Amino acid sequence: MREDIPQGTLDLLILRTLAGASDRPLHGFEIANAIESVSGRVFVVEEGSLYPALQRMLVQGWIAGEWGRTADNRRARYYHLTAAGRRQLERALKSYDRVRQAIAAILNPSPRGT
Amino acid sequence: MREDIPQGTLDLLILRTLAGASDRPLHGFEIANAIESVSGRVFVVEEGSLYPALQRMLVQGWIAGEWGRTADNRRARYYHLTAAGRRQLERALKSYDRVRQAIAAILNPSPRGT
Protein backbone atom coordinates (compact mmCIF):
# COMPACT_ATOMS: atom_id res chain seq x y z
CA MET A 1 0.00 0.00 0.00
CA ARG A 2 1.43 3.29 -1.09
CA GLU A 3 2.25 6.15 1.32
CA ASP A 4 3.31 9.73 0.80
CA ILE A 5 6.86 10.62 1.72
CA PRO A 6 6.66 12.72 4.89
CA GLN A 7 7.72 16.30 4.42
CA GLY A 8 11.37 16.84 5.04
CA THR A 9 12.43 13.22 4.65
CA LEU A 10 12.98 13.09 0.90
CA ASP A 11 16.33 14.83 1.26
CA LEU A 12 17.36 12.33 3.88
CA LEU A 13 16.36 9.39 1.67
CA ILE A 14 18.27 10.79 -1.29
CA LEU A 15 21.38 11.47 0.80
CA ARG A 16 21.28 7.98 2.26
CA THR A 17 20.77 6.39 -1.15
CA LEU A 18 23.75 8.23 -2.58
CA ALA A 19 25.86 7.32 0.44
CA GLY A 20 24.84 3.69 0.04
CA ALA A 21 26.03 3.65 -3.54
CA SER A 22 29.51 4.51 -2.25
CA ASP A 23 31.64 5.56 -5.15
CA ARG A 24 29.20 5.06 -7.95
CA PRO A 25 27.32 8.29 -8.78
CA LEU A 26 23.65 7.88 -9.61
CA HIS A 27 21.38 9.83 -11.90
CA GLY A 28 17.86 10.93 -10.98
CA PHE A 29 15.99 7.92 -12.26
CA GLU A 30 18.34 5.54 -10.51
CA ILE A 31 17.87 7.37 -7.22
CA ALA A 32 14.09 7.30 -7.57
CA ASN A 33 14.05 3.65 -8.55
CA ALA A 34 16.32 2.71 -5.67
CA ILE A 35 14.09 4.46 -3.12
CA GLU A 36 10.98 2.88 -4.60
CA SER A 37 12.32 -0.62 -4.71
CA VAL A 38 14.08 -0.62 -1.32
CA SER A 39 10.94 0.78 0.31
CA GLY A 40 9.00 -2.13 -1.16
CA ARG A 41 7.03 0.27 -3.39
CA VAL A 42 5.61 1.99 -0.32
CA PHE A 43 7.14 5.22 -1.60
CA VAL A 44 6.81 6.46 -5.14
CA VAL A 45 9.21 9.27 -5.94
CA GLU A 46 7.49 11.63 -8.36
CA GLU A 47 9.71 13.52 -10.76
CA GLY A 48 8.16 16.76 -9.60
CA SER A 49 9.43 16.00 -6.12
CA LEU A 50 12.77 14.52 -7.08
CA TYR A 51 14.22 17.24 -9.26
CA PRO A 52 13.36 20.19 -7.03
CA ALA A 53 14.90 18.25 -4.16
CA LEU A 54 18.08 17.62 -6.16
CA GLN A 55 18.19 21.32 -7.09
CA ARG A 56 17.88 22.32 -3.44
CA MET A 57 20.65 19.97 -2.49
CA LEU A 58 22.92 21.19 -5.27
CA VAL A 59 22.44 24.76 -4.03
CA GLN A 60 23.16 23.68 -0.47
CA GLY A 61 26.31 22.05 -1.70
CA TRP A 62 25.34 18.65 -0.32
CA ILE A 63 25.65 16.95 -3.69
CA ALA A 64 27.48 17.62 -6.92
CA GLY A 65 26.54 16.44 -10.36
CA GLU A 66 28.20 15.84 -13.70
CA TRP A 67 26.56 15.28 -17.00
CA GLY A 68 27.23 11.91 -18.50
CA ARG A 69 25.76 9.11 -20.55
CA THR A 70 23.64 6.17 -19.50
CA ALA A 71 24.34 2.62 -20.64
CA ASP A 72 22.10 3.18 -23.65
CA ASN A 73 23.77 6.50 -24.44
CA ARG A 74 21.23 8.98 -23.09
CA ARG A 75 22.06 12.26 -21.43
CA ALA A 76 21.88 12.01 -17.64
CA ARG A 77 23.19 13.92 -14.65
CA TYR A 78 25.17 11.81 -12.21
CA TYR A 79 25.09 12.92 -8.59
CA HIS A 80 27.44 12.13 -5.75
CA LEU A 81 27.71 13.28 -2.12
CA THR A 82 30.09 16.04 -1.14
CA ALA A 83 31.83 16.23 2.24
CA ALA A 84 29.16 18.70 3.34
CA GLY A 85 26.57 16.21 2.15
CA ARG A 86 27.99 13.52 4.41
CA ARG A 87 27.87 15.88 7.37
CA GLN A 88 24.29 16.81 6.50
CA LEU A 89 23.41 13.13 6.28
CA GLU A 90 24.72 12.62 9.81
CA ARG A 91 22.72 15.57 11.10
CA ALA A 92 19.57 14.45 9.31
CA LEU A 93 19.91 10.91 10.63
CA LYS A 94 20.20 12.17 14.20
CA SER A 95 17.28 14.51 13.75
CA TYR A 96 15.10 11.80 12.27
CA ASP A 97 15.97 9.52 15.13
CA ARG A 98 14.95 12.09 17.73
CA VAL A 99 11.62 12.55 15.96
CA ARG A 100 11.08 8.84 15.64
CA GLN A 101 11.76 8.26 19.33
CA ALA A 102 9.57 11.16 20.40
CA ILE A 103 6.68 9.78 18.36
CA ALA A 104 7.31 6.30 19.69
CA ALA A 105 7.16 7.62 23.25
CA ILE A 106 3.69 8.99 22.59
CA LEU A 107 2.40 6.00 20.63
CA ASN A 108 3.74 3.40 23.06
CA PRO A 109 3.75 5.01 26.47
CA SER A 110 5.67 3.04 29.04
CA PRO A 111 3.01 1.56 31.32
CA ARG A 112 3.00 3.15 34.70
CA GLY A 113 0.89 2.64 37.77
CA THR A 114 -1.92 5.11 38.43
CA MET B 1 16.84 19.45 21.21
CA ARG B 2 13.57 20.59 19.71
CA GLU B 3 12.15 19.18 16.48
CA ASP B 4 9.21 20.14 14.29
CA ILE B 5 6.25 17.80 14.24
CA PRO B 6 6.27 16.14 10.82
CA GLN B 7 3.32 17.05 8.65
CA GLY B 8 0.37 14.77 9.07
CA THR B 9 1.43 13.34 12.42
CA LEU B 10 -0.10 15.90 14.76
CA ASP B 11 -3.53 14.36 14.28
CA LEU B 12 -2.11 10.96 15.12
CA LEU B 13 -0.45 12.26 18.28
CA ILE B 14 -3.65 13.95 19.43
CA LEU B 15 -5.76 10.87 18.76
CA ARG B 16 -3.31 8.67 20.61
CA THR B 17 -3.12 11.06 23.55
CA LEU B 18 -6.90 11.14 23.88
CA ALA B 19 -7.07 7.36 23.59
CA GLY B 20 -4.45 7.04 26.29
CA ALA B 21 -6.49 9.16 28.66
CA SER B 22 -9.20 6.53 28.42
CA ASP B 23 -12.39 7.94 29.84
CA ARG B 24 -11.11 11.28 31.01
CA PRO B 25 -11.70 13.98 28.37
CA LEU B 26 -8.88 16.49 27.94
CA HIS B 27 -8.92 20.13 26.96
CA GLY B 28 -6.51 21.70 24.49
CA PHE B 29 -3.82 22.74 26.90
CA GLU B 30 -3.78 19.36 28.54
CA ILE B 31 -3.36 17.66 25.17
CA ALA B 32 -0.52 19.98 24.20
CA ASN B 33 1.20 19.60 27.56
CA ALA B 34 0.89 15.83 27.42
CA ILE B 35 2.46 15.64 23.97
CA GLU B 36 5.26 17.98 25.00
CA SER B 37 6.11 16.22 28.22
CA VAL B 38 5.82 12.64 26.93
CA SER B 39 8.01 13.53 23.95
CA GLY B 40 10.62 14.82 26.37
CA ARG B 41 10.14 18.39 25.11
CA VAL B 42 11.27 17.32 21.64
CA PHE B 43 7.92 18.50 20.33
CA VAL B 44 6.36 21.83 21.20
CA VAL B 45 2.70 22.03 20.23
CA GLU B 46 1.92 25.61 19.20
CA GLU B 47 -1.60 26.81 19.77
CA GLY B 48 -1.79 27.84 16.13
CA SER B 49 -1.20 24.21 15.20
CA LEU B 50 -3.29 22.64 17.94
CA TYR B 51 -6.61 24.40 17.50
CA PRO B 52 -6.85 24.10 13.73
CA ALA B 53 -6.05 20.40 14.15
CA LEU B 54 -8.79 20.02 16.74
CA GLN B 55 -11.21 21.85 14.44
CA ARG B 56 -10.36 19.53 11.54
CA MET B 57 -10.90 16.52 13.74
CA LEU B 58 -14.21 17.81 15.04
CA VAL B 59 -15.40 18.28 11.46
CA GLN B 60 -14.23 14.78 10.56
CA GLY B 61 -16.17 13.46 13.52
CA TRP B 62 -13.11 11.85 15.09
CA ILE B 63 -13.50 13.76 18.33
CA ALA B 64 -16.33 15.47 20.17
CA GLY B 65 -16.04 18.26 22.68
CA GLU B 66 -18.08 19.74 25.48
CA TRP B 67 -17.56 23.00 27.25
CA GLY B 68 -16.69 22.72 30.88
CA ARG B 69 -14.66 24.19 33.68
CA THR B 70 -11.06 23.58 34.68
CA ALA B 71 -10.02 22.94 38.27
CA ASP B 72 -9.49 26.65 38.76
CA ASN B 73 -12.87 27.45 37.23
CA ARG B 74 -11.83 28.54 33.73
CA ARG B 75 -13.77 27.87 30.54
CA ALA B 76 -12.32 24.99 28.59
CA ARG B 77 -13.45 22.60 25.92
CA TYR B 78 -13.04 18.95 26.83
CA TYR B 79 -12.45 16.55 23.96
CA HIS B 80 -12.91 12.81 23.76
CA LEU B 81 -12.57 10.24 20.99
CA THR B 82 -15.62 9.05 19.06
CA ALA B 83 -15.98 5.56 17.63
CA ALA B 84 -14.92 6.95 14.26
CA GLY B 85 -11.94 8.49 16.01
CA ARG B 86 -10.85 5.11 17.31
CA ARG B 87 -11.08 3.63 13.83
CA GLN B 88 -9.10 6.55 12.45
CA LEU B 89 -6.48 6.03 15.13
CA GLU B 90 -6.08 2.41 14.03
CA ARG B 91 -5.73 3.45 10.40
CA ALA B 92 -3.24 6.19 11.24
CA LEU B 93 -1.15 3.85 13.38
CA LYS B 94 -0.92 1.31 10.56
CA SER B 95 -0.08 3.98 8.04
CA TYR B 96 2.62 5.45 10.26
CA ASP B 97 4.10 2.03 10.75
CA ARG B 98 4.33 1.38 7.03
CA VAL B 99 6.09 4.70 6.57
CA ARG B 100 8.44 4.07 9.46
CA GLN B 101 9.40 0.64 8.12
CA ALA B 102 9.87 1.92 4.59
CA ILE B 103 12.21 4.65 5.83
CA ALA B 104 14.06 2.16 8.02
CA ALA B 105 14.59 -0.09 5.01
CA ILE B 106 16.32 2.75 3.20
CA LEU B 107 18.31 4.01 6.16
CA ASN B 108 19.49 0.58 7.30
CA PRO B 109 19.70 -1.56 4.18
CA SER B 110 20.13 -5.23 4.94
CA PRO B 111 23.73 -5.96 4.06
CA ARG B 112 24.03 -8.09 0.99
CA GLY B 113 26.98 -9.41 -0.96
CA THR B 114 27.88 -7.64 -4.18
Place this chain on the structure above:
DNA sequence: TGTCTGACATAGACAATCTATGCTACTCGC
Protein backbone atom coordinates in the same frame (compact mmCIF):
# COMPACT_ATOMS: atom_id res chain seq x y z
C1' DT C 1 -11.27 48.98 38.64
C1' DG C 2 -7.40 47.34 36.32
C1' DT C 3 -3.85 44.03 35.25
C1' DC C 4 -2.52 39.33 34.53
C1' DT C 5 -3.24 34.99 32.69
C1' DG C 6 -5.47 30.54 30.99
C1' DA C 7 -7.74 28.87 27.21
C1' DC C 8 -9.75 29.13 22.68
C1' DA C 9 -9.55 30.93 18.07
C1' DT C 10 -8.19 32.86 13.34
C1' DA C 11 -5.28 34.95 9.54
C1' DG C 12 -1.37 34.82 6.89
C1' DA C 13 3.34 33.12 5.98
C1' DC C 14 5.99 29.33 4.66
C1' DA C 15 7.88 24.89 3.15
C1' DA C 16 7.83 20.64 0.73
C1' DT C 17 5.46 17.35 -1.87
C1' DC C 18 2.31 16.17 -5.75
C1' DT C 19 0.00 16.81 -10.29
C1' DA C 20 0.49 18.22 -14.73
C1' DT C 21 3.02 19.62 -18.36
C1' DG C 22 6.86 20.58 -21.40
C1' DC C 23 11.54 20.20 -23.34
C1' DT C 24 15.66 17.91 -25.39
C1' DA C 25 17.99 14.42 -27.69
C1' DC C 26 18.71 9.63 -28.68
C1' DT C 27 16.89 5.32 -30.96
C1' DC C 28 14.43 2.92 -34.25
C1' DG C 29 11.47 2.01 -38.26
C1' DC C 30 10.61 3.08 -42.81
Place this chain on the structure above:
DNA sequence: GCGAGTAGCATAGATTGTCTATGTCAGACA
Protein backbone atom coordinates in the same frame (compact mmCIF):
# COMPACT_ATOMS: atom_id res chain seq x y z
C1' DG D 1 17.26 11.11 -43.45
C1' DC D 2 12.92 11.96 -41.43
C1' DG D 3 9.14 11.30 -38.05
C1' DA D 4 7.39 8.84 -33.85
C1' DG D 5 8.37 7.06 -29.41
C1' DT D 6 10.65 7.56 -25.20
C1' DA D 7 14.36 8.35 -21.33
C1' DG D 8 15.66 11.73 -18.54
C1' DC D 9 15.63 16.48 -16.81
C1' DA D 10 13.04 20.45 -15.52
C1' DT D 11 9.42 23.93 -14.00
C1' DA D 12 4.70 25.91 -12.69
C1' DG D 13 0.92 25.78 -9.86
C1' DA D 14 -2.10 23.40 -6.48
C1' DT D 15 -2.40 21.42 -2.11
C1' DT D 16 -1.61 20.45 2.67
C1' DG D 17 -0.35 21.26 7.30
C1' DT D 18 2.53 23.52 10.56
C1' DC D 19 4.28 27.89 12.53
C1' DT D 20 4.18 32.90 13.71
C1' DA D 21 1.56 36.50 15.16
C1' DT D 22 -2.37 38.35 16.86
C1' DG D 23 -6.90 38.73 19.02
C1' DT D 24 -10.71 37.71 22.21
C1' DC D 25 -12.97 36.41 26.43
C1' DA D 26 -13.50 35.63 31.26
C1' DG D 27 -11.92 34.59 35.89
C1' DA D 28 -8.50 35.71 39.79
C1' DC D 29 -6.55 38.87 42.60
C1' DA D 30 -4.77 43.31 44.30
